[in-house]
Amino acid sequence: MGWLRKKKKPKSDIVSVRGAMxxxxxxxxxxxxSNPIKFFSADEICKATDNLNEANHITELSDFGYKWYxxxxxxxxxxxxxKALHRFNDYQEGKFCRDIAVSSMVSGHKSFLKLVGCCLEFKYPVMVYHGVKKHYKLDDISEEPWKRKMKIAEDIATAFAYLHTAFPRPFVYRNFSPKKIILDDDGVARLSDFSCCVSIPQGETFxxxxxxxxxxxxxxxxxxMSGLVSEKTDVFAIGIVMKNLLPTEEETEEEGDISEQEICQMKAFxxxxxxxxxxxxxxxxxxEVAKELKKIQRYLHNDSSSPSSETHFDSPQDISSSSVVLSNQT
Structure with a gap:
């Protein structure tokens, strides 16, 4: 039945199609x-990574869909x-192109990975970013110290706020989870993977x-339930992540040395x-979320202003009880 197999497209055709997309x-x-990006050749990628040598493989970033070097x-x-780990169908090719396009738009902002360019010559497409000494994914938020948890939440809220407001049409990420967060060696959180990002038409809210x-x-x-995407889609997602950042009652008791300021901060959070x-x-x-998170952090650093009344609790038990409410809803 070999005669039924599809004839492979020449590499030049694949590059042309991808380039046009x-x-x-x-x-x-x-x-x-105009938003120019660099198109790398396959030879340039191989030279930069010693032919995609396993010694250059970043296991902390790689997942089922992509391998990082x-x-x-x-x-x-x-x-x-x-580098993608499998050949793309038409839908996946479209997502790859969207990732490149949006990444190129936000590359100048500190809360995103900075895109350098891409390579369209490989059978499995490649994206290239500016790097630092070390990057790792935020797989287990609970292991991060409270101060860093707060900063991570603010970094990501700032990234979303930029997507929502910096362009003529709001862009909604819509596919958020902690695995989309990449931390550098200084603990700065950056958002990656814009393959599912959609824009809201001018004059519309969804x-x-x-x-x-x-x-x-x-x-x-x-x-x-309805496939309706709005800015609230991202707000909801970060609300769930924030819920997961909160310590449980058991963790709070185990800590023992949580200050009164931190307790107030957790209530507002x-x-x-x-x-x-x-x-x-x-x-x-x-x-508003990004501004409020910044204000809550300032309160921890002996700022005279307390978190706003809209984010205030009346009792310490409200921290753990709010987590229960959120868990029941999700």
């Missing part, structure tokens, strides 16, 4: 404005290389999508997470 997505996302480049020093993607527990009701998922008052915008 990337250009189309760049034009759509950037409203026709560190490399060196004359013009950019340390680089990160994300957009309907054909495919529901993402982790079920991080999806708001409208998106999960818990209330804000409830607001994000629609269980307490009006759902805030992502800009």
């Amino acid at each position: 990337v250009l189309e997505d760049l034009i759509e996302c950037c409203d026709g404005k 560190s490399g060196k480049n004359e013009n950019h020093g340390v680089i990160l290389i994300k 957009v309907k999508v054909d495919r529901i993607v993402g982790r079920f527990g991080y999806m708001d009701h409208n998106y999960k 818990a209330m804000l997470s409830l607001r994000c998922v629609g269980l307490k008052g009006e759902v805030p915008t992502m800009v």
